[in-house]
Amino acid sequence: MELIVGNIAFSTWSLRPWLVLKRCGAEFTLTEVQLYGPGYKEELARVSPSGKVPLLKVDGETIWDSMAISVFAAERYPQVRLWPADAHARWLARSVACEMHSSFMGLRSDCGMGPDAQGVVHTMVGPDRAPPPTSEAVADDVRRLVEIIRTMRGRFGADGPYLFGEWSVPDAFLTPVATRFRHYQINLAAHGDVDGVAATYVAELLQQPDFLEWTELAVTVRP
Ligand SMILES: N[C@@H](CCC(=O)N[C@@H](CS)C(=O)NCC(=O)O)C(=O)O
Structure with a gap:
């Protein structure tokens, strides 16, 4: 799996799936796209269907959106209990x-x-x-x-x-x-x-x- 994120220093949306996947003990590589520099929109458009990060590449698909990645992780790692049991x-x-x-x-x-x-x-x-x-x-x-x-x-x-x-x-x-x-x-x-x-x-x-x-x-x- 590959997690594609924005600038680690300030991409707030990107931090969420990182925390979720780490909590799952998932094996994934991390790719950082530099946002807001010259030409960044074109670079994003090449990798992202929504033109935004974060993205998770898995099993031939690209999951976009931090919530969708979290839902995927809860399905893929049910033993981790990403949502409360009660x-x-x-x-x-x-x-x-x-x-x-x-x-x-x-x-x-x-x-x-x-x-x-x-x-x-x-x-x-x-x-x-x-x-x-x-x-x-x-x-x-x-x-x-x-x-x-x-x-x-x-x-x-x-x-x-x-x-x-x-x-x-x-x-x-x-x-x-x-x-x-x-x-x-x-x-x-x-x-x-x-x-x-x-x-x-x-x-x-x-x-x-x-x-x-x-x-x-x-x-x-x-x-
Ligand atoms: N709903 C999306 C929001 C993603 C989002 O707004 N990402 C920002 C990064 S912090 C982005 O890609 N911005 C680039 C831009 O808008 O050009 C999610 O949760 O994944």
Whole structure:
């Protein structure tokens, strides 16, 4: 299998299937496509039916979209249990992952990763930090995410440090958000995280071994 991703330093969509496939113990090669440089659209068009990454090449097919790759992985590696075993937890885990997949436009646009209009490159992996955004759209998104994290941790978090206790797909989908919170220095306590439950969870995501490996790749694959 080959996983084709965007820039490891800042392609938030690409990080998700990497985390999912690593969790499965899958064997795959990694190809990095440099986004946003001259001619990158043409290069993407050659490999990607949607003109976007991530992509997974497997068994003669190209699966595009991070959610579709995660669904494939859950089928291919059922023993790994990528979704919670408890049915109620599973229904809600899928709701969280799908909401993450389709929403939070305030965060995506005002806490962007990659080059901004001034040419500053914001990354998921480096020590650099940016000033916290002040828009109401971001505040609304952060409040909703804090609510999700606190609710799921409170209901299902007893068996481990992740959203539903043991690691599951929503943790992969929330890890890029954790990097946005870190990079843009967002104070979760000011958005409803009264006792630090969400902040503790976010810190856990940022120290997942597979995420730390991704961080290393950003340094070694591309200087
Ligand atoms: N729904 C897609 C979104 C993919 C996406 O937007 N990828 C970005 C990379 S971070 C991309 O390929 N951007 C290139 C472009 O839009 O030109 C997924 O989850 O895989």
